[in-house]
Amino acid sequence: MGFFTRFLIPNPSPVIYTSMVAIGITILLIVFGLTHFKKWFYLWSGWLTTVDHKRIGIMYLIAALLMLFRGGVDAVMMRAQLAIPDNKLLDSQHYNEIFSTHGVVMILFMAMPYIMALMNFVVPLQIGARDVAFPRLNAISFWLFFMGAMLFNISFVIGGSPDAGWSSYFPLAGNEFSPHVGTNYYMIAIQIAGIGTLMTGINFMTTILKMRAPGMKLMRMPMFTWASLVTSVIIIFAFPVLTVALIMGTMDRLFATKFFAMTDGGMDMLWANLFWVWGHPEVYILILPAFGLFSEIIPTFSRRNLYGYRSMVASMVFISIYSFFVWTHHFFTMGQAAYVNSIFSITTMVIAIPTGIKIFNWLFTMWRGRIRFTVPMLYSIGFIPLFTIGGVTGVMLAMSAADYQYHNTMFLVAHFHNVIIPGVVFAVLGAATYYWPKMFGFMLNERLGKWAFWFLTIGFCLAFFPMYITGLDGQARRIYTYSESTGFGPWNMVTFIGTVLMAISFFLIVYTVYYSIRHAPKDVGDDPWDARSLEWATHNPVPEYNFAIIPQVSSREAFWDAKYKGHELFKGDYEKIHMPNNSGGPFIMSCIFFVFGFALVFSIWFLAIMGLIGIFVCMALRSFEIDHGRYISVEEIKETEAKYGGVNK
């Protein structure tokens, strides 16, 4: 029995047993459903083996929505526990696990894949390419992310979840203070997903630099493509630090090395340092694509071109470099001298300037525009004031002397939710609505979408503004209970009500999708929003090869100018199109990665070595594989285009 006891969870509760049963039933239902409807082959040939950037984008989107649900359930449980003083809903261990997984899931397995979904789907279309530069690598990226996320998510039913916070600081995360396997899950699952993200960065940097349509110079690229390029650069420079830090942390936990130990020459605070060397650029990896998405949505629904294109690009490039100069502001109270803190205070405040420039540019874009209040535009308009409040409190936190008061309080929690929710979540929800017809060929219901927006926005304000107040009054984060005499009770109840509104908004969004699948008209045309950039020049939904004829770009807003100024986008005739072949390799290799990671978490060395050999065998097979791709013939293109009503000239 000794072997199996390690898989038991350390703090079982009825909730967890219920989840186990629910997970089991769900898996059985999926298997039964796939078999009953004879969909196994469709799943394998259409999705698991696909290298098509559009399908990979859609899979990222589905994964992100699932993770949004998981992280959201964590959030609701946390706020329910805090809603009244001295609550007994969760014990402290359970609460620790929930806030740790909430953070990791929301940042790495919700926000990141949501951004990746839109990058994957939109960027090749925006630059007039047929796919990304390395389609199969793209599939590996997705499956590694997915397996990493799944490995992390099974932690709460097998072995126990990480409980040292989403930043997992040593020495708390070391074996001495976190003896059960939770933190192993953290180290290894994030490592696997992180490798995938790093590959995505390389892939998109190459794609954007090398595969733009003829005539699209760098300064003619749409803003989201610019944002994706800059983001890819940050990924390439920031993620290796995380990789190294996670390897060191894994070694400390599994092989008794002393990198982050308090004895034997280890530096316990080095983890915090390395974590934030990656962690601060990471928040810009999330927010810059979000800025790019707003820069696509706002001009479209204001019927004006983007104000200050060059300053937008310059401020993004500036932010990308500068994001590496500020990380120490996450641990002002760690013990370094005042002059060190002052340096990082100033660098942090400076980064508000380019962000401010972008805010003004969006406002000037809307100024005297003919604004249409669609769902994507509502999210963008809601974003500006709310994000600015988050930015201002950020500058407050940047003052290192004052930070001693704010540090690790609910004020900080309110601040970063105040930038991430209106910044990233509003952007991806708005953009998912905006690009929905591009992905699936029908629109999402506007009326329901607006309800979801208002529930989310009001819920957000109710949930997070009270935290500023209790935080300044001294309510610390990551503490599972508080006494009635602190007076935090009523504010926390308001927060809980806000959380419930946000949960309702999530279900409204899911219902919107369901409702629109059932009732929305299927013929919305190729350009339902009267948009401006190249992705709308092809059909809805996009054919496999994206563009039947590669577009010729001669201005910044290629599609708008083609519509209203008579530029010709598609010159010449159909030619046969070279496309990459599907492959099961990425999926199989990532499954082996999953087994390898699972074996490492539980120190099952035999299985881990087998897994490692399996991974190397996959890579070797790929190295010797000869695959020249395939061609789509002119006849096939003509057939497809005729079905869509001809190429948009």
Add this chain to the structure above:
Amino acid sequence: MKELFPAKQVWGFVFSLILTLAALTVYFFNMSKAMGMTIFILTAFIQAAVQLVVFMHARETDDSKSIFMTLYCAIFLAIITVVGTILCMIWGWTY
């Protein structure tokens, strides 16, 4: 014959061996820590440059400009990260 002989690569190989030997002296001879670190850092950077230019062909394609841009950017960020880390973990450490 002269065109066929890869003189650049041969010299690069010899040079990288010499650099390795130079770094090895730190182990075999008794010298101050500062001296040893200086030798390590110098030989490491020259070694990296030799590898990039001679064996990874960083200067031989049309896009060498973007390769070097990325490279300088990476070196710059690496220096910022290392100096910043030393700044808060060692020089400015007050506990």
